[in-house]
Amino acid sequence: MTVRVVLPILIPLAVATACLLAWRWRRLQRVLALTGAGGHLAASLWLLEEVSARGIQVVQVGNWPAPFGITLVADLLAAMMVAVTGLIGAAVAVYSAATVDPRREAFGYYLLLHILLAGVSGSFLTGDLFNLYVWFEVMLIASFVLMALGGERGQIEGAFKYVTINLLSSALFLAAVGLLYGSTGALNMAHLAVHLRDTPSGLSTVLAMLLLAAFGIKAAVFPLFFWLPASYHTPPTAVAALFAGLLTKVGVYALIRVFTLIFVQQPALTHQLILVLAGLTMVTGVLGAVAQDDFRRILSFHIISQIGYMIMGLGLFTPLAVAASVFYVVHHMIVKTNLFLISGLVHRLSGSYDLKSLGGLYSARPLLGVLFLVPALSLAGLPPLSGFFAKLFLVKAGLAGGSGWIVAVALVVSLLTLLSMMKIWGEVFWKSGPANAPESTAPAPLGMWLPAVLLALITLAIGAAVGPVFELAARAAEQLMFPDTYIQAVLGGKT
């Protein structure tokens, strides 16, 4: 069934096209965007079911055989990522319909949302390195416009930094792809893996480092993370939530893909370096967050620190560790999107993102307080929430791999994360409200509550059903650590 693999890309593209044709009818665009996001979610779950039941699914687009044509590959990792993308896309679409102002809607907000979803799904599903670059660009161009759309002063400033650093990263990526093609004559990732398998040359190490830098910028890994907190708090909350949930995770996905499939010749060098970067990313991210006083800036810095955990598993490079990484990415995408959505709710109800001028929300809105605690405590890693298990598996993998120091770092950072989540809790919800608090500015519509509650319930569900979810992640890691099935599926025995 080749349809299932292409549908998660085709549906958002078709919706974007339909939105273009409905350019003058805002309401119609909104309906199209909501139905399309629902369809994308359904298609991505359909794909996950297929991949989980029958193994890696491959489509040779245009029926050009690999390695000459472009291959779409859905292994378990890709299918899981696409499924979470579908979930986040749907949540953000509902949230957007309730919050995005008419001006942004009139200038193609929903169109861009769906182009972004197509770009992210394409990045996850492609099996070709140059095609990955193309999907990256599709995603980035949509995100550039979403970041700047509306033209508020802060937004333009954030967008400028974001665009500049991402163009630099794209240039590095493209240079690496060109050099790889020049030295091996291959762009198909499975084909590249075969070419580079037994020949650790100086050039392949250089290329690995180039790609590490390129994807490291996109994933906001130390020391190339500074663009993220400078820009993520500027666009509307729905956009920030979408970016926080998806964009950096595409970078993490690309790192996992490339460093389990292609560059596995010298793990003592490359993966050890990734492990050190993971530790530094965790620490700098969380320290940055402690110093902040703006709700969304704190959350932005926590994205960075959490990226450290995700690549920690990749750096340890054992089946258990990579499984923990995959589990962590899934957990994090849901939790982080939810935290941003809730920051938008807080802003709607009390008119501010600044911790100093917020307060007393728990007595006014106890439900919102509880809703915040679920993802916040999950992010910090408290049992029995999903984040606890994610960290538990990483710690187990770290101890089993004999890297005690990274485990120590991870645990300390986890404590600091808890501290900073408690700071938000204390300032926004617990302390008594400011004396001259403006009356609740506007009631929050159902469309803002619904996605946040839904994502919180899913966080709880992952915590409750940790067995099956982790089993899926473990099978994904199995495919990643022993890529022969992947290569076989793509190249069909022609090695």
Add this chain to the structure above:
Amino acid sequence: MRSLILVTASRYLAPLLLAASVWILLRGHNEPGGGFAGGLLASAAFALKVVSNGVAAARRALRVDPHWLLGAGLLTALTSGLPALLAGRPFLTAGWIAVPLPAAGSWDAGTVLWFDAGVYLVVLGAVLLIVFTLAEE
């Protein structure tokens, strides 16, 4: 400033450019050309109209909103992959039907041309969107 020479010349040049753009689109399958080059040439015809008669006249000559061209083009390109999907083959697999020609032999109509026609419309829409917007600034 309106130039009489340019206005008169563009009246004859624009149809020629449009005809040439279709010719380039059609020959593009086996020879240099195709949807991208054809679309550029077609938008040159309307850009000429902008220079000679102004944006409003060019918009009238185009008759439709460039946004609509973009959407229609993307839709055309996307749907060109669907026959393959319906036939159970990978997305975008090229399909061919031999159309018998009255004069001599037959002509191979394929989804490739269908896709290229989509590219033609997208390029036309995108370039004109830029040209019109810049000219109106």
